[in-house]
Amino acid sequence: MSMIIERLAVIGVGLIGGSFARALREAGTVGAIVGIDTDRSNLEQALSLGIVDEIAPDAAQGVRDAQVVFVSVPVCAIPAVVREIAPFLPAGCIVSDGGSVKTAVVQECEALMPPGCAFVGGHPIAGTEHSGAGAAFASLFNGKRCILTPTRDTDAGACDTMARLWRSAGANVCSMEPGHHDRIFAEISHLPHVVAYALVHAVGTADVEGENVLSYTAGGFRDFTRIASSDPVMWRDIALMNRTALLASIDGFSASLAELRQRIDRSDPAGLAEFFTIAKQFRDGIL
Amino acid sequence: MSMIIERLAVIGVGLIGGSFARALREAGTVGAIVGIDTDRSNLEQALSLGIVDEIAPDAAQGVRDAQVVFVSVPVCAIPAVVREIAPFLPAGCIVSDGGSVKTAVVQECEALMPPGCAFVGGHPIAGTEHSGAGAAFASLFNGKRCILTPTRDTDAGACDTMARLWRSAGANVCSMEPGHHDRIFAEISHLPHVVAYALVHAVGTADVEGENVLSYTAGGFRDFTRIASSDPVMWRDIALMNRTALLASIDGFSASLAELRQRIDRSDPAGLAEFFTIAKQFRDGIL
Numbered sequence: 001m002s003m004i005i006e007r008l009a010v011i012g013v014g015l016i017g018g019s020f021a022r023a024l025r026e027a028g029t030v031g032a033i034v035g036i037d038t039d040r041s042n043l044e045q046a047l048s049l050g051i052v053d054e055i056a057p058d059a060a061q062g063v064r065d066a067q068v069v070f071v072s073v074p075v076c077a078i079p080a081v082v083r084e085i086a087p088f089l090p091a092g093c094i095v096s097d098g099g100s101v102k103t104a105v106v107q108e109c110e111a112l113m114p115p116g117c118a119f120v121g122g123h124p125i126a127g128t129e130h131s132g133a134g135a136a137f138a139s140l141f142n143g144k145r146c147i148l149t150p151t152r153d154t155d156a157g158a159c160d161t162m163a164r165l166w167r168s169a170g171a172n173v174c175s176m177e178p179g180h181h182d183r184i185f186a187e188i189s190h191l192p193h194v195v196a197y198a199l200v201h202a203v204g205t206a207d208v209e210g211e212n213v214l215s216y217t218a219g220g221f222r223d224f225t226r227i228a229s230s231d232p233v234m235w236r237d238i239a240l241m242n243r244t245a246l247l248a249s250i251d252g253f254s255a256s257l258a259e260l261r262q263r264i265d266r267s268d269p270a271g272l273a274e275f276f277t278i279a280k281q282f283r284d285g286i287l
Numbered sequence: 288m289s290m291i292i293e294r295l296a297v298i299g300v301g302l303i304g305g306s307f308a309r310a311l312r313e314a315g316t317v318g319a320i321v322g323i324d325t326d327r328s329n330l331e332q333a334l335s336l337g338i339v340d341e342i343a344p345d346a347a348q349g350v351r352d353a354q355v356v357f358v359s360v361p362v363c364a365i366p367a368v369v370r371e372i373a374p375f376l377p378a379g380c381i382v383s384d385g386g387s388v389k390t391a392v393v394q395e396c397e398a399l400m401p402p403g404c405a406f407v408g409g410h411p412i413a414g415t416e417h418s419g420a421g422a423a424f425a426s427l428f429n430g431k432r433c434i435l436t437p438t439r440d441t442d443a444g445a446c447d448t449m450a451r452l453w454r455s456a457g458a459n460v461c462s463m464e465p466g467h468h469d470r471i472f473a474e475i476s477h478l479p480h481v482v483a484y485a486l487v488h489a490v491g492t493a494d495v496e497g498e499n500v501l502s503y504t505a506g507g508f509r510d511f512t513r514i515a516s517s518d519p520v521m522w523r524d525i526a527l528m529n530r531t532a533l534l535a536s537i538d539g540f541s542a543s544l545a546e547l548r549q550r551i552d553r554s555d556p557a558g559l560a561e562f563f564t565i566a567k568q569f570r571d572g573i574l
Binding site: 185 | 412432467470471472474475476478479481482483484485486487488489490491492493495496498500501502503504505507508509510511512513514515516517519520522523526527530533534536537539540541542543544547548551552554556559560562563564565566567569570571572573574
């Protein structure tokens with residue numbers, strides 16, 4: 001592929017940021033890549049692995065001359081990073097991110113952009129259980145979805161550049177409003193995590209004649225509750241940043257559970273079979 | 288091992304019943320095995336695979352001369368099967384089962400036993416996603432738990448015989464009251480299924496600007512909701528048969544979820560981190 005931008009700055013050269021850099025380099029759509037990271041040893045590893053061509057002593061110097069700055073740090077830290085770099089952005093620079101919550105991030109970051117610079121919210125739907133520059137690989141986004149969340153104020157050319165970069169990284173790009181993104185991910189990602197945490201919390205604290213019921217769990221319970229082993233700090237931040245949409249999703253789920261509970265309570269065999277069958281059809285439909 | 292019983296009748300020669308037969312035969316703790324099954328072709332397969340030595344034209348004839356009758360049919364069908372065979376049980380016969388709900392089954396079946404015969408409730412914690420005689424194998428119960436649920440009225444010798452049989456099949460045997468069993472499994476098995484069904488139901492019917500949000504799900508959602516693809520009829524029956532304990536478990540879960548919802552609603556970072564951390568510790572503890 002031909003070059004799309006000459007200089008990319010990646011802030012946070014971990015699994016996502018590092019894989020984005022590797023993918024663009026492999027595609028030949030970027031010239032030089034500069035890495036910025038508060039974790040100095042991770043940054044040096046990124047340099048020695050050839051993920052980045054150079055490393056910057058601080059974000060302000062790193063973003064100088066960059067056409068695109070990709071911010072790939074924990075979602076709650078994105079606005080602060082963008083606030084820090086904003087005064088140093090060159091004219092025409094595009095800032096984008098990979099955070100899993102969009103409304104709060106886009107709102108804050110868009111407002112921080114100096115004239116002539118554009119913020120484009122993004123969320124690549126990809127990952128592994130590993131982290132850090134050492135875990136990054138070029139094909140991470142191959143065939144995966146990347147959602148861009150432009151607003152009415154987002155520069156169309158900037159959005160197009162980010163779409164072309166993500167496509168060159170192998171991703172299927174689509175666009176939607178930040179709020180729409182957040183309502184979808186509240187349902188399919190944030191709600192399941194909250195439910196899994198609540199389930200393990202409930203079962204772990206259940207008092208069945210004083211016995212630790214968790215000692216009786218088998219593979220099914222372990223698989224079902226795997227996501228409750230996720231990083232509590234990351235999920236604290238996501239829950240807070242997508243609070244409104246997540247509360248609505250929890251309420252929708254609670255209504256479904258209440259409906260199911262009622263059918264059990266009134267011993268309604270037809271109603272139960274119907275409920276379980278509808279759910280099974282939804283589940284089988286996503287296979 | 289030396290023989291424990293001379294003649295075993297297995298009613299329902301599927302994954303569990305067939306594997307129990309195979310395991311006892313391999314251990315050498317049973318003489319002849321007779322198979323009984325309403326599915327004629329499954330029964331003939333069991334015979335041709337050598338799982339059973341003979342097949343009976345009906346349950347009444349099949350249990351004649353058996354020292355142990357193992358009833359391995361869907362849990363809601365167990366009492367009806369025991370009612371059917373009760374008049375034909377030989378003196379001293381032990382009837383046992385493998386159902387995943389115990390209070391209702393044990394209560395009904397114990398009352399059906401003719402004088403001199405004993406019912407011993409049982410629940411081997413093992414399985415695969417396959418079913419039928421063709422899926423049965425001798426090592427299914429190796430190192431797995433088998434819970435026996437004798438009551439105050441259960442004959443101690445009968446319970447001991449079942450414990451020896453299960454141990455010879457490779458299982459770790461423990462005993463508890465039927466109600467205690469049902470409260471434990473309401474928490475660790477029945478509740479997670481109900482929650483998974485309710486979650487998929489809620490997400491599948493969620494209206495996010497008219498879009499099908501399930502199309503955005505990835506591997507994490509699929510793994511988390513796998514158990515919502517279970518057999519709706521089986522889970523209808525389990526929900527109805529363990530109704531009281533399950534309702535209590537649902538209420539405990541709802542209280543945990545409400546607590547978590549409140550911490551999100553009031554934007555309580557410390558409270559959220561604490562809740563998620565406690566849940567993660569419970570989850571990591573069962574690895």
